[in-house]
Amino acid sequence: xxxxxxxxxxxxxxxxxxxxxxxxxxxxxxxxxxxxxxxxxxxxxxxxxxxxxxxxxxxxxxxxxxxxxxxxxxxxxxxxxxxxxxxxxxxxxxxxxxxxxxxxxxxxxxxxxxxxxxxxxxxxxxxxxxxxxxxxxxxxxxxxxxxxxxxx
Amino acid sequence: xxxxxxxxxxxxxxxxxxxxxxxxxxxxxxxxxxxxxxxxxxxxxxxxxxxxxxxxxxxxxxxxxxxxxxxxxxxxxxxxxxxxxxxxxxxxxxxxxxxxxxxxxxxxxxxxxxxxxxxxxxxxxxxxxxxx
Ligand SMILES: Nc1ncnc2c1ncn2[C@@H]1O[C@H](COP(=O)(O)OP(=O)(O)O)[C@@H](O)[C@H]1O
Ligand SMILES: [Mg+2]
Numbered sequence: 001x002x003x004x005x006x007x008x009x010x011x012x013x014x015x016x017x018x019x020x021x022x023x024x025x026x027x028x029x030x031x032x033x034x035x036x037x038x039x040x041x042x043x044x045x046x047x048x049x050x051x052x053x054x055x056x057x058x059x060x061x062x063x064x065x066x067x068x069x070x071x072x073x074x075x076x077x078x079x080x081x082x083x084x085x086x087x088x089x090x091x092x093x094x095x096x097x098x099x100x101x102x103x104x105x106x107x108x109x110x111x112x113x114x115x116x117x118x119x120x121x122x123x124x125x126x127x128x129x130x131x132x133x134x135x136x137x138x139x140x141x142x143x144x145x146x147x148x149x150x151x152x
Numbered sequence: 153x154x155x156x157x158x159x160x161x162x163x164x165x166x167x168x169x170x171x172x173x174x175x176x177x178x179x180x181x182x183x184x185x186x187x188x189x190x191x192x193x194x195x196x197x198x199x200x201x202x203x204x205x206x207x208x209x210x211x212x213x214x215x216x217x218x219x220x221x222x223x224x225x226x227x228x229x230x231x232x233x234x235x236x237x238x239x240x241x242x243x244x245x246x247x248x249x250x251x252x253x254x255x256x257x258x259x260x261x262x263x264x265x266x267x268x269x270x271x272x273x274x275x276x277x278x279x280x281x282x283x284x
Binding site for chain 2: 023024026027028030031034044048051052054055056059111112113114115117118120121124
């Protein structure tokens with residue numbers, strides 16, 4: 001019998017609260033995440049991709065959700081970002097993920113968001129990407145960046 | 153191009169970060185849409201030219217490790233944003249010229265566009281259109 005492989009050791013875990021509509025603070029989780037990854041000596045490519053993924057995910061939580069949390073996990077072989085919010089959920093995740101699709105209100109567009117590229121960009125910068133959502137419950141996004149894997 | 157030379161060329165002022173006047177920016181990207189900055193810029197040290205002055209502009213510049221932010225059309229950030237940029241080490245400049253003229257002058261002076269990421273957003277059918 002081969003014993004199951006030990007899970008990759010956890011190097012860092014951080015949990016950040018995200019408040020809805022808090023435009024003064026929107027983006028600060030991403031700048032924190034960037035600092036943590038730089039402090040761990042991660043490569044510039046990994047830091048940039050994780051920061052971009054975090055920024056778009058954070059903005060979506062601020063703009064569209066009732067608030068929630070972002071969890072940063074750094075393991076030996078990967079960086080994981082988990083975004084979970086308290087609702088309202090996304091009725092059609094495939095549609096919401098299409099480039100150009102946006103329900104951003106005017107006040108969000110005036111801030112430079114609402115081009116409908118956020119989820120696409122998160123996916124593009126991740127090696128593994130998954131959204132689960134239920135209307136009335138909330139949305140969970142998991143974005144994984146694998147370390148030591150060439151990125152194109 | 154050195155930030156000092158860029159400021160001289162445009163008649164722009166340092167809002168903060170004048171101590172970085174000797175910093176070189178090799179390429180530039182102009183946008184008011186922050187999602188476009190996040191999606192399309194892939195190099196570091198790029199100059200961001202924008203008419204948007206929200207705190208998020210500086211945070212985007214920070215996470216993308218951009219060289220400096222140049223505000224156009226006489227737009228000026230709030231004190232809180234200026235202080236944040238100072239803390240993050242991101243020089244902010246302000247020019248009264250509009251975006252078109254600013255970009256034209258900088259291009260003429262040899263500042264080239266940031267390399268755009270070969271994105272799947274560049275659909276064969278043309279630019280992404282809002283879904284109906
Ligand atoms: N956390 C979320 N909760 C509810 N709806 C969301 C959430 N994130 C994204 N959406 C929906 O998906 C759409 C597309 O998101 P995105 O690709 O980031 O583009 P944009 O934010 O520019 O609209 C949003 O306009 C919104 O309708
Ligand atoms: Mg978005």
